[in-house]
Amino acid sequence: MANVLAVLEVRNGALRKGSAELLAAARRLADASGGTVDALVCSTGAVNTDTLGAAGADRVLSASHADFANYCPDGTVATVASVSAQYRAIVVSASATGKDLAPRIAARINAPCAMDVTSVDLSGDTIRVVRPVYAGKALQTVDLRGSTVIAVRPGAYAGLGAGKAGANVSITVPPFTKRLDVTGIRTANTGLLDVAEARVVISGGRGLGDPKHFVLLEELAAAFGGEAAVGASRAVVDAGWAEHGAQVGQTGKTVAPELYIAVGISGAIQHLAGMRTAKVIVAINRDKDAPIFKVADYGIVGDLFEVVPALTAAVKQVKAH
Amino acid sequence: MKIAVCLRRTPDTTAKIVIAAGGTSIDETGVKFVPNPYDEYAIEAAIALKEKAGAGETVVVALGADSVQETLRTALAMGIDRAVHLQGNASADGLENARALADHVRGGGYDLVLFGKLAVDDYGQQTGAMVAELLELPCATAITMLEIADGRATVEREVEGGVEQATCALPAVFTCDKGLNNPRLPSLKGIMAARKKPFDIAPVTVAAGAVTVASLVLPPERAAGRIVGEGAAAVPALMQLLVSDAKVI
Structure with a gap:
């Protein structure tokens, strides 16, 4: 049974777009074997997660910590590692933040990592993913054994809208060493979107x-x-x-x-x-x-x-x- | 300031990709190989930081078959002091490669370990952050700005819709993005000097890991498009297609 943990991204106290798409990918992996999907939200405590159940999360795990005001890779990795044994796959969005996070988690929990994945499937002991390589000049199909960390490319899966209501669970952030201190984000003032996110x-x-x-x-x-x-x-x-x-x-x-x-x-x-x-x-x-x-x-x-x-x-x- | 740069050898980005027999790798026939473009930002950063500090050592490290030695020589020609070839076959599992690199870097007394943000062949995008985690060092990925002062680093990295700022103590691991600097080209003098620089070869065995490449295929071709017309006069017809047929406006 493949239980899946989706690590969601929070910025300025709100879930980033792409959270529903990520849960759809997680749902696909979990449903292939009757597993469950948990959504992990690391924040300072006041993030609205009401939509996550409908988007596919069976449970929402909330981890609150003062250091989660900005992206905190060290604290997030420690939190994920504290619960990782329950999951066959840990998925993140292949955003700038998700791509930073995924390999850190993988190294911490001794798992293989696949980035920019456009398709995920479970077959027996193996998670099979497809990912563009050579900047999209070729497509690579990769089999990953054991616990796996996967960064799913934004847009690869459409968000779901008909899930059940998710239960809310608070989890404890374990002690961690804050090696990198993210001090903030200077936002672009052009009023235009990032090319990676625009329609x-x-x-x-x-x-x-x-x-x-x-x-x-x-x-x-x-x-x-x-x-x-x-x-x-x-x-x-x-x-x-x-x-x-x-x-x-x-x-x-x-x-x-x-x-x-x-x-x-x-x-x-x-x-x-x-x-x-x-x-x-x-x-x-x-x-x-x-x-x-x-x-x-x-x-x-x-x-x-x-x-x-x-x-x-x-x-x-x-x-x- | 002692700095290690971990280097990959990749096909030139203008290379046309042909799938090799066996269907899991590219046909390297006629393909020109270069230092991974993102690694050049790491090389430039290392050389410039040592120049600014006025002392120290820069070391370039690469894991792979003997073909990577040419790539290491290019880094020496750019101005890196010393090369280490970790001689062995890299794994499809990035974590195993990270272990081999971390084992080499550990205990080397490095203030900084630099990587490119990704290699333009397998787009693995994981080795640098994994090495940092294995060494329990601070890490920032895809940095576009790096300043070192009083044993601390200040970095910037692009995120969607903005620039994230962060600080950490040294030693640290960073992966470098375009925008960090403008890599220098190897000079003739540099190419000559590179021949006399220390070049160590250390055999390594990399474990197979938990990843298997099942197949590599070319993406589906796009259906042939069409020229709608010429000049501004064609705009109404184009709009009609975008609004009514493609429904993207």
Whole structure:
């Protein structure tokens, strides 16, 4: 029987988005063998967990500690390790925080770890996962034996909405040494989302000609009303036109939005690797032979300085209705 | 300041991936191998910190087959003082590799142990944090800023929608992200000097661990798309497709 512990992420006293998706993945593993799903919430004490039962948690384990005001890897690892013997699998979201946490837990409890997992299955003694490698240029299927730590890629599983009410249990945070002191988060003030989390990603490349032209993409992103992020190709990040955090591709972020709009990006293999799993890809480029058109669902050949403003106006019009 | 950098050899990021016979690895024929791009940020950080301190030693360590020696030489050519090749086959289980590295680093008197945030081949993203945990050292992953003063480190790392800030005492383990610095290129003088730098080979046996790669396949091809039209005149047709067909707006 595979009991599963989902370690949820808290920021500023609230559960991070992705918690329901993670519980859906946990549910899938547990249900394959009649196991249960526990959700662990490490916080200072006042996190609303009312939705977690419906999202798939049989129980919510609340671990309160003053050091959990910010992300506290050492305390979280100690807490997970104190209950880990009850679980066949420990799952986290493959977010920046989850990816930091998973290998620490794995090393502490002597378990193998799989990151950025897009599919999980239980078969006998083995947990089988699929994960993109070579930045999505290939898919690796891996078998993990024994207790296992898995970081599930955001978006891989849709959240459930029809679970039963979860029971609430308080657990004690064991003594731990706070080796790393996270002092806070400086939030970006652009008002735009992170490319890894946005439903719509609009990326710019060399075709923009000048860093100041990114404003065209920011305007298009703004037209989507808070669900879009602006990304960039490696070439323009290396040229200093955009922040490295915006880079999509093999040495940047791998994204899987519902809509990806590539503007003035030729489509180097490095870039394609990072966005090929988007649901719909649109390419705007003046070179009709650009490789980006080979992966794009819809392409417009033309001058981006005419096409992008027209598209911005059209999106605004649709959104206004 | 004594700093260890743990290094991986990876295919160049422009490499086209072909699956090898057996279906669990890539065909390395014709593939150019380079130091893992994220490890270059760790190498640069190590060299720059030693330069700033004016004293100390930088050591690059790699686990793997003999092919990794070329990669270690590149690190020496960039300016690292000494190389250690942990000669043996790495496991598919990152924890076993972390154990081998931790066993080597333990007792080495290092103030810092640096890694790249991930290797661009298997995307394991775990070795650095595991080594830290095994050595019971402070750790921050995917750092984009590192300052050392009075035996403490201040770091920044990107999280969704912001930059997380943290501090810890040394010794510590960090994994390095793009944005930390601009790695230098090996100079001709550096390449010449690298030939005379200490290069130790230490055989290791890495346990098989609890992970097996069952298969490696290419992702499904995307269905062929189409050119909607030319110029701004094509925008209404594109909108129609996005709103009515694809339903993404």
